[in-house]
Structure formats: structure tokens, C-alpha cells
Amino acid sequence: MSGAVLSTQDVVREFGGGRRWFGTPRPQVRAVDGVSLAVPRGRTLGIVGESGCGKSTLARMMVGLLLPSSGAIEIDGASVAELARTDRKALHRKVQMVFQDPLGSLNPRKTVQQILEAPLRALHGMERAARRERVAELMSLVSLRAEFAERYPHEFSGGQSQRIGIARALAANPEVIVLDEPVSALDVSVQAQVLMLLADLQARLGLTYVFISHDLAVVETISDEVAMMYFGKVVERGPRARIFADPQHEYTKLLLASIPGARQKT
Amino acid sequence: MLNSYILRRLLLIAPVLFGVTIIVFLVISLVPGDPAKAILGTFATPEAVAQVRHDLGLDESLPAQYGIWLFNLLQGDFGRSYILHKPVIVEIMARLFPTLLLAGVALVLSSVFGILLGIVAAVRQNAWPDKVITVAVLIGISTPSFWLGILLIFWFGVRLAWLPVGGMQEMFGGGGVWDVTRHLVLPSCALAAVAGAVLVRLTRGAMLEVMRQDFVRTARAKGLPERRVIFVHAFRNALVGIIPVIGLEAGFVLGGAVYIETVFQWPGIGRMLVSAISTRDILLVQGGVLVIAFAYVLINLLADIAQSLLDPRIRAG
């Protein structure tokens, strides 16, 4: 697929295996089993699946936190695995991640200012004054008041924390952001705020998203392309409209049918 | 499933025990002072010293000494004490039972009372029993056990003369269960006090923590009587965290026995070790420390197995 900024080719990731001290073999699990995907620049790929289907493992491989057992992941034509080994900073300037648990992804012992400055200094080598300015800019970008910068994470609500998490990802000035269940821990009214913010940022900054969720309605709202994952494999993928209107795979059909209220509303 | 866990656990203690033999050997070999001199007394001739050193194998290199020691050890031969003129294993076996009895009783006392009082304190949190127990526990963990032993001897042995001040049995007509029990009271209490206090704290905290868990609410939602909620649901779960600590307490109690056996003239390994160290009876010290360490490792193994019997999740994982 041309124009893809991020692509995966037959990616496999196994866990476990090998033997214990006394020879009993460890069970081996294939969390991701031959996934090939591509995300065009400036668009959103939604990845849907239930717990344990391997979508988080895939996300971590996309940002270089995990290395694939086999297969290739490329960003801007460069191998993610290669960059992760040789030039982590270059990799993280290209791709960033937003985590599911908004509080868990923020160090409780650091202020927002410190959290947001870390990538500015480490990835972009910015000076102190420039960093301050950029932090203020980032805060306003995610609609947080500037004076919040001196506070600690536990003083924020879930929605606010997730905004900080997004600001941290933006601080690297990446091309791609992998969002791993970014709204599933949030209340619906706040979830809507964050979804709007993400859409807004994409429009303003031309970001590319990989949006991972178990919530079909949310994915349908935000994605251009959708991939369905089931037991480590992508069972169906295609443009949003096609997937939701005309599911091909049995699993996709089952998922759609399981949505409460679906029968009532449609 | 259960067996594989125990088997794995059993296999895992082999390297630990091997490491233990190395540490025991090294540490004890570093003890200064010449055993030969200790055997021969003050006026030994150099030839006699050389002869004894040869007899003891002390003229070999350290690794060779270790190899010989370990080789004999694996055949159940702990060597011969040149101070006591008998095989080390015989002396240790004679001393092992009293130590295990004292430490075991102290461990049981501290566990039973520690856990019971911990439950009482947790269940009656902030009421008077909790406050009394908390103060007692604070004093318990702040008192040196040897000091407590001396005070107990002074008051209950000498002043009030309720209980014997030392030894394990009467010299005449002694040795029965009642007799040994009477002799056990003071030393086991002195030894159990601190360990018990630690367990009270732990149990209280664990109970309070478990009582807040969702499944306790579920148990209550089922209409179970509070007694069953506390003892069947909450306590058993708290116990999962308490059992390994009881295993650790065993180490505390076995180590503390060194003081208590000295203060109470208890005929156990602890007292034997203190005098064996001072007489440089190297093989006896090595054997004694090794046996205690083995006992401790085994107790912890038992604790782990008990924990796994209680908690199916550990068996599986």
C-alpha cells in the first residue's frame, strides 16, 4: 500500500517457550500471529478485538517497546526493530504511544512539567526556556490550564490525566501515535471530550493514529480503516463503512450482534 | 498439579543447600584461632600441633578441605569433634531434639497467640482489646529476647519460684511430658514474645486488608454469619500472607535460641555452638550451623507447601 507511514509485515510475537531449570518445558504462546497492516499518513487505523487477542502486544511492537519474534514493522521505510536497537531516540521522535490507564502512565512522583519536559530534553535537546514555552503550548493544545503544570498526577481526574498522556506523546512531535484503549477507562462524558480532542489534533497536526479499542462504536466513530483481531490474527480488515455495514467474517458479525441496544436502535 | 509444585520446590532447594554448605564452610574456616591449640591447651609443642593439624586435615588447601568435608558429608559423616571426643553427628543429634522442641514450641506459641491476638485486634479495631494488644506488641518488638529471659528467670524462677530457672528436665524423676513442659514455659515464652509480637502486627494488618476486599463483601451479601465471614473467608485469605512469615519467624526463633539456650541452660544446638566456637571445634560448628540451616530451609519448604495447599493459585503458578 503506497503512502503508508507505518506498516507491518507478517509480524509474529511469541512469549514463553524454552525450558525451566529442571527441564519442564515452558508453555509457548503466540500473542500476535502473522499480522500485516498498513496505515496511510494522516489517517486512523482502528484495531478492534476482545481481551487477549494480541492488540496491545501489537501496539507495543509498533512503538518498539517489544521486538517481534519474526516479521517486520516499518515506519517511514525504516525498520522499527532496527531503530529500537540502534537509535531509540530517532524512533521515538517518529512514533509515540498513549496508554489505557491514564494514571498508570504518569509517574506519580513527577509534576506535569517534569513529565512533559522529559521528551523535549531527551529527544529534541531543547533548552530550559524553550522547554517551558513548549510545555505551555502543549498544555493549551490539550486544553489544560497552564498552572496545572506544577501539580502531580494524582491531583487530576481520569480525563485530565489522559490529556497529559496525550500531551506527553505530542511533545515528541511524532508522526504516528499508537493509542492503546485511550478512552476505555473514562466516563462517557469525558470519553467524548477526549475523542473530540484527538480528532481535533489530527486535523490540526496531520497526525497518523493507530487506535486500539474493544469498543466498536468508538472505533467506528474515529477510524478510517478498521482491522478486526481474533486470537492474534487479523480476521478482517477494510474501510470503516464496509466493515460495519457488511461484515464478512463470522467473528465480526458476532461482535456487532453483541452490542447492547444495537437491535433496539437500528 | 500439586505434586509438580512440591517437586519443583524440592528440586530448587538443592542448589540453595549446596550454597549453604559453601557459606558455612567459608565463614567457619575464617574463624581465627588454631583448633589444634584449643585441643592441646596452652603448652603444646609445635610437633604436637603439627600432628593434630594433620589429623584434622588443616594442612590441606581450603578447597581440598571443603571437598573432603563435603564428600564425607554426603555420606552422612560430619567428622569427629576433637574437643568432645565423639562423632559430630552424634552430638548434633543429641542436641537437635531439644532445640527443635524449644524452637518449635516457641514458634507454635508465637503463631497461635500472634494470630489469635492479631485477629482480635483487627476485629475489635480501636476498641480496648486492640489498644491493649497494640501496646503489648509495641513493647514486645522493642524488648531484647535475652533481656526478657533474664527478667523471667529473676521473677518467675528465683523470686516467685514458680518455675524451674533452667535446664530441660529435673535431674531426678524428670523427663516426663509435664516436667519438660514446666521447664519449657519460661524459655519458650522469652523466645516467642518477639516473634509473636511481629505476627500480631502482621495478622492485624493482613486481616484489616482482607476484610476490605470484595469477596468479603460477597460473603456478607450471601447472609453468612460474621463469624464465618471472618474465620472462613477473611482469615484463610490472610493466612496465605502469614504462612511465609511464620517460615521466616522460624529463622528468628532458631537464631534467638542461641541466646535463650545460653540464658536458660537449655541443652540445645545454640548453646553447643557458642561453646564450640569458643573452643574452635570447627567440625562441630560447621555441622551445627549446617543442620540448623537445613532445618530452616526445610521449615520454609513446609511453609511454602502449606501455603500452596491453602492457595490453589500458587499450585498452578
Place this chain on the structure above:
Amino acid sequence: MQDFRLTRRGLLAGTAAIAAFGARRASAQTPNNVLVIGHVAELQTLDPAQAVTISDFRILANIYEGLLRYKDDTLDVEPGLAESWTLSPDAKTYTFKLRQGVKFHDGGDFNAETVKFNFDRVTQKDHPYANTGPFPFVFTLGPVEKTEVLDPYTVAITLKEPYSPMLTMLAGAIGGLAGISPAAVKKYGKDFARNGGGTGPFKFTLWESGQRFVLDANPTWWRGKVKLAGLVYRPIVDENARVSEMLSGGTDITIEVPPDNIATFTASKNFTFYEQSGPHLWYLMLNCKEKPFDDKRVRQAANYAINKEALVTEILKGTATVAAGVTPPAFTWAHDNDLKPYSYDPAKAKALLAEAGYPNGVDVTFYVTESGSGMLSPILMGTAIQADLAAAGIRAKIETYEWNTFLGKIIPGMEGKAQVAELSFMTQDPDMHPFLALRTGAPVNSGRYSNPKVDALIDAARAEPNIAKRGALYKQMQDLIADDAPWVFIANWKQNAVSSAAVKGFKLHPSFTTRFWDTSKA
């Protein structure tokens, strides 16, 4: 609320149960004719030839008999298993006429063959049972060349050279090796040390590690019937525990009561207190080879600096007397009664120090031990001495070592390590201590003292069979040594014991052994 709770009533019930449990009087009565002895240490060996500690010898003296023995109350010898003895004119061969009809505990006969076996075992390297050793103290019996059986009840021991202390040593505890049952040695081999077998008033019955060591009366003892049925030794290393056991009735008799506790017992009618001075010396060994004690004036200064009277009365609470010189007064025939102790005179000490070139005092290292055979209260003594020395300008830095480490540091020599060390010595003959610790180049002359005149006197006395002449030589030696002051002479210990008032007929002996064959318990 149905809450589980601890009721006050439950608490009270628990307390009552504990009280009931403890209410029985602790000590069950021991049989009238068995004595329970609070002993300072666990027995190490039942073989008198292997024993090295005074605490072992105290027990063994009741199981084994030597060819000779000490008279009651003195260190003078009298017949034991030998009825009489003669010395050859070259002073090298002793011939003993043995008592007939003496039986070992195992029923065997005592005779010249058994004596030969016993001496050969410990003196002949190729003896088949020589491997039951080592026998560290056997050298004190003398340089034995051979032992011969002249007839079934006559045995001759030939020495390589004259050795006058031999008779006193044969009467001592180590001499008990003459009365060992060879059958027992053959039967048990190396384990003889755990089983024993002799001819004495008591025989070994039971040994439980750390708990008790039991002796039964020997019903066939040749001297007659023993009053007690048996002895039970309880090893109680801890001083405080020994006192507590005695106070609470757990023991009938306790040897070595800590000085501070003596008053507790003497104040009560329930206890009898015993004391007996013996051939013991507590002293400071000075490093005569190195500064500052290479100068006699400094050594004398140290002797003047210490208030021995205060140490003996205040710290040792009268369990010792001030020592004047190297030979303890217990050797009545060898002690120079005219020799006076150094007086307590700090001013003189300072003057001597200044005279020797140390007007501003001097710094020394002082080895102190924590405990040890005959060391009394070594740490207390050491600290008090440290203060006295400091007052006179000798600033001693104490280094404390556990007894075996301490010996290991001192025996090879003090040079380069320390200038002062506490030591003590117990002996049965005035020869032994000077011979081992003061003679030039002697094995434990760690202070490196050397005076040819003293050496000559020691050698002459050793070879002199006449006791009066020997005594005169020792008196000369004492005076010379006192003036040279290679040591600071502090105290001669009086052994003490306390028993319940029920114990009768017990006496401490100057040899530091405890003899129970005349003791009874009402």
C-alpha cells in the same frame, strides 16, 4: 452485633489457668543421697590423659585414682594405688609397690601390668593405643623413658633425667591416668573418652550432652563405702544461671560463685559457703623485650601503680589474696613468707617512670580476655587496672579477645603486638610455672624475660630430690624475680563453693579439685 470478641471473662479464665499451671513448687526433691553439682562447663573427656581443663580434672578426680594422692587440706603426697615407693640413687627410677585387691569399675584387677599399659599408652609413640590421644598434659609427669613390671604388684618408671616434681604430679589429677582400666581402653578405643573406667569412688553412668553427667558410687571401692549414692554434674556455663539454679534449689552445690553473689549466700542460713586458697597466680605479663617494659624501672612502676588491695577486696570480694611473687603461698614449703608485695604507691610509680625517661607517661596496648580458666573476672579486673595504670601515667589501650583467640595471640610472643597481658596459672608444683613461662626461651615465656640466674635456680630445683633444699632454691628464685618484675603480681585465688545447708562433710582441696567421697547429704 454478633461480632467475634474477646470477653473479659475469657481473659480472666486464661490468667487463672496460667496461675494454676505455675502454682506447683518448681523443684522436685532430689533423693537424699545424690548430690547435684552446678558445674562451670560441660565435661570434655573421661580420659584423664587427654583432659586439659581444671573443670574436667575436678570431675575426673572422683573417678580415677593415681599411684599417689594429696593429703586432705595440703598438697603433700601420701600413698594412693601405690602403697610405697622408692627412688633410685641417680634420681631417675621410681619403683612403686602397688596395693593389692583393687578392682576397676568393670571388675578387672588393678596390677603392675595395667600401670605399664597406661604409662606406655601415653608415653610410647608406637603403643597400639597411642592413637587414642593426643595427651597434651602428660609431659607434666616427667620425661618418662620406660615403664617396667618387676612383679605383679611392683612397677618401675624410669625417667630420662631427674625430675623432682614427679611425685606431686602423680598425686594430681593427671596422675589419675595410672588407674585407667586397660580393658576399657581396648573395648572403646577412641570412644574411651566418652566411657571411661577407673578404680575411684565413683563410676560413670550417664552423660547427656548439655544436661547432666551422672556418676554412681563405686560399691567395691577399696577404701570403703562412699556416703553418697551418686553425683549429678549439671553443666551451667552462665554465671548468672549458676547462681539462679543454686538459689532456686536446682543444684545442691555450686563451684565458683561469682564474687558479687557471695554475700547473697553467706547471708542465708540455708547455704554453706566454702573457700580454699590454692596454687594459683593472677598476673600481668609484661613485654620485657620492647619499650617501655624493657626497662626494669618501668616494670616496677607498673607494680607500684596498681592498687591490688582494692582489686582483691572490692572486685574479687575477698575471693583472692594479694600476690607477692611467682610462687603461690599454697606451696607452704616453697613460698617465701618474707617476700612482701609491691606496695600501692602511685607517686613512686610516676617517679620511676620519669626516671626511666617517660616523664609524660607512656602508651601501651593491654590484652584482656573475656573469660578463661582461672581468669576470675578478667574484664572487670582489666578495666580497673587500666584506670590505676593511667593514674600513674601508663595509658593502656585495652583489646579484648575471646579466650582461645587471646591465647593464640599471646603464646607465640607478645612482641610487636602488646605490652601488657592478663594471665593466670594453676599448678600443682612450684616448678611448672617458672619453668614454662619465665625460663629463657621457655614455650610460654611470651614476655621474653631472661635472667640466667633465675634459669639456673629453676634447673637446680628441678633436679633436687630433697624437698627442703628445693624449697630454699625456689625462695631465692622468687626474690630475684620479684625484683626484676617481669610480671605484675596481682592475686592468688581462693577457690570457693556454696552448698545447701543439707550438704555435710564437703571440703574444698588446695589442688582445686573437688572430692566428694566423704560428702553426704542430710
Place this chain on the structure above:
Amino acid sequence: MSGRPTAWRLLTQNAVVAFGLGLLGVLVLIVLAAPVLPLLDPNVTDVLHRLKPPLFPGHPLGTDQVGRDILSRLIWGTRLSLAVGVIAALTAAFVGSVIGLSAAFYGGLADTLLMRGIDMLMAFPYLLLALAIVAALGPGLFNAMMAIIIVNIPFFARGVRGGTLSVVNADFMAAARLSGLTNLQIIATELLPNVLPGIVIGVSTTIGWMILETAGLSFLGLGAQPPQADLGGMLGEGRNLIQVAPHVATIPGVVILLLAVGINLVGDGLRDVLDPKLKSGGLARTHARTAAARGEERRRGLTPAGSDARLPLAVRGLHTQFTVGRQVYKAVGGVSFTVKPGEAVGLVGESGSGKTVTALSIAGLVATPPGKIVQGEILHHGEDLVDAPMARLQAVRGNSIAYVFQDPLTTLNPLMPVGEQVAETIRRHQGVPRAEAWRRAIALLESVRLPDAAARASSYPHEFSGGQRQRVGIAMALANNPEVIVADEPTTALDVTTQAQVLALLNDLRRERNAALVFISHDVGVIAELCDTVYVMYGGKVVESGPVADVLQAPAHPYTQRLLACVPVLGHPDRKIEPIPGLPPATNALPDGCAFAPRCDLAEARCRSGSIELVAVSGEHLARCVRVAA
């Protein structure tokens, strides 16, 4: 959120801790001042004045066995013991922490090697090991301290490793990596600050131990050497005089006790302050039922129950509060609803709206402390459960009113086979023998379509999937044919497909058995599918209620309207999602008037004051909005 109490204030406001702090403070002050206090030289002996009792002229605490001044030795000795304890604790903590951190952070071989070594050290009873080490190093305070340090390193290494492991996989560690930080930077700035409180707690709670342990070695003569005074050595020297001069050993013993008490109290206080688990109100024990205000106070302002009294459940004017510190959280602020036989009632709202607390209040399951029912009644066929006798409440719980909870992993007892957990409630309420209860439990598990129920009844919760566990939870609730099932977000933790199955099951069973259902959810879709009547909650109050169709299709309250508007609806991806600005209110600072007014773009002045009542929109459909009344 401002005005967070400082650590110091938290530490001092606990009277017991303050006592410990004071005690320790006095001791430390005296000890620090030792060089300037008018004390005698601690090492000067005076054998003529030995063993003098306390209050002897010139010696306030008497003299010891060589006539040294006990007071002076005590103060200098305490100084030494304290210094040794602190140094030992800090050193052991430092070395142990380095080992534990490295092992956990680098993992793999480093972890295996380091921790096996630690295991071997821990295979010894630690006092014995200390004894052996001192025997090898030789006696002396420094060597004793070394031994104490060595034997304590494993405890710190293990603890820090555990603490590190719990942090090392946290998302913020991954975030730091993504921020381009190096390993060293991550250890220093991310890991260490999070592990440090644990280390501080470890140090503060072990200093006391270290002092006692060093004292023990000194007591055996292996620690401080004469004339140097430390507490253990003084005790050891004095112990043989216990019969003659008890003060010589008693005084240092008491000081050790006081010192350790002070340190332990301060350590405990520090732990309470630093341990996040204890931060919110401490570990209070939960009681068997929710506390409640006394009857007349609680019923004030309530109209007498009319026909409601005959219903299986009528919640009337319920107020449930939590008191944490000085803050009062009004989680439920006047909720009323009724449940008819067989009816399915939904409570819907966002987190913090009070729906779960309402549900738990019904059977008195709100944790006390800190919860308390301050107003209102819970009527079960006219019987007020709030002040029913405990035995009566327990007879109702699990019997006529049963619960299904949210997270099926934490709400089942992990140590009990699931069959037993079901059988237990059968035995409790039906009084049948064990075997019969077991048989019925298996039948129930079959009825909730747990596969292979007879065999798997003996399995433990962790051996089941989330959906299966929730089936067990439902079986437990149905065990005694309840009239009312309270289901608190029973499917929230489940996958969509599993959720659909569980909901269908719950619905079928309820209809089969004609049980009423109180269903709590944040998911409007679920409520719409399952319930007859819905109550929309916001800020602890019901803001709108009525038949599901009416409320969800024609919402009258602006909050309901906005809530529905911001939920994405499947199949309508182009529908504009309109977020509600701002955040839900905190229940400890509820605004006057309508709680939604601050976020409502229709709000007027009258919305912001007074109490706004529920008024009928049409028939059963009520809403709490001034605009409806108009």
C-alpha cells in the same frame, strides 16, 4: 484539592506517633548534647565506689561494677548504639537496594544470580549467621555492625526487588522509555522515586531491630569492647549482677526498650504517611453492616410509607455519606425508588453519581467506616432493613435480596472451590445437609450454563474465564430464589460477546423465576435492552426517571439529553458527538441547586440555589429540572 496536609502534619497529628516522636526526640537531643553535658568521664573507674545504687551522691543513676558513672555511660552508650543502628540500617538499605533494583530492572541472568545469592544468605537463621560472621571477623563493635549489615541486606534486596518489579512494568516506565530517557535516567528519575518510600519505611522500621541485634551481639561479648559503652554491652556486663545490683542491667534495658519503642512508633507513623495504601483514611476494618443514624433522625421528613410498604423493595429518601478526615462525601443525596415483583429497574450514571452506593446501601453493604446511612429507609415488604436486627438482615441477605457484583475475579473467594461458594449460601439459608447443598449447587451451576458443572464445581475461581466466573456469581445470587437481585455493573469487566451472553442469561433466569432486578450500569445501551424502568443519577441524586422508552427516547433533563448525545452509537458514525464540558461534581463539594448547572448550557440563576424537586414530565416520567416545571 489544595491544602494537602504535609507529611510532617500527618506525622504529628497522630497522638501515638507524636509521643514516639517526642520520646525519640528527647533521647536524640540528650545524646547529641552528650559532649557539652556536665557528665563524668564514662570510662573512669572507681572500684571503691562500685555498684552504688541510683541517687548516690555524684552518681544520679549509681555506678557500675567498676565504679563508673552509669548516667554518663548510658548517655554515651545510647549515642553509640543509636549511631550504629542508623549506620547499619542505612548501609544495609543502600547495598540491598542496589542489589534489588539491579536484579529487578535488568532481570534475566543478573536477577537469577543476585537472587540465588540472596536466597543462600537467607537460608540461615539470620542471628546465627551474624554470630558466625562475628566469630570469623573477631569481636568488636564495627565487626558486629558489619555482621548485622550483611544479614540484613537480603531483606532489603528482596523488598526492593519486589517493589521495583511492581513498578518496572508500569506504563509510565514505558512512557519514560518512549520519552527517550536512558536506562540510568529511568532508574534515577522514574524507578527510584517510586521505590524510595518503601526503602524509607524499611529503614525506619529496621533501625530498632538493628539496635536490638547489635545489642544482642554485644550482650554475648562480641560487640563493643571495654571500656567502650554501648547499651547491649552494658546490659551484658550487668546481667550477672541481677541478683545483687539489679539497676546495672535494668537501666540500659529500659533505655533500649524506650529507644526501640520510640523508633518503632515513628517508623509506624512514617509508614502510615508514606504508604499510599493507607493514605485514604487508614486501614479501617469494615463492619458487618453499614452504620446508620438512629431511627427518628433518619426518618425525619419522610412521609409514612404507603403502598410502597408492600413491595419487595422500596428505597425512600436514602442519604449515604462517607466521612474521610474532615471531608464529607455525600455519595447518595436522597434517592427514592421502588421495585415491584418481577420488575427490572435500571440505575444509570457516570462514576461518582452514587448508583453503586445506592445499590450497596440496600443490604447494608456499604463499607463502614467510612460509610453511613444518615437518612432514609430501605423497606423490604415494609420492614426497614437499615435498623433490622443483624440476624434478620443476614437472613434477608443472599436469600430474598441477592447480589451480583462487578468484578467476578475479586468478588469470589480465591481459596474456595466455586461449588462450595454456591453451596455455602444454600446451606446458610435452606439448612440442608452438605451433600444436598452440593448437589443443588451443581444443578444451579448447570442452570447458568457453566460447562461441565459437576466436575468444575471443585475448581477455584482463577481457573475460570471472566464470563464463567460471572456465571458462578449469578448462580450464587439465584441460589435461594431471591425476590430481588441487585446487579452492580455485572458485565462491565467482560468482553462484548461475553457480556451479551451473560445479560441474556440474567434476563432469562429472572423471567423464569420471576425475580425483580435492580440493574446498575454506566452503559445506557445495556439498560435500554434490559430494564423496564430507569433512574438516571447525577451527583448522588436521581435527575430523571421513568419507563425506559420514555426516558431514553424523550429525555427531559438536560443531563440525560447531553449524556445520550455524547455516546457513540454503532451504525451512526457520522452522528456528531457532543462532549459535555467540564467534569462531574465531587460529592464533597456539591453546588447548591442543580448539580449539573455548572456544566449545563441552559442553566439559569434559579438553577443555582435551593432544592430542586422531581416533577412529572408525563405520567411516570419524572425529571429534576426547573425547566420541566415551567
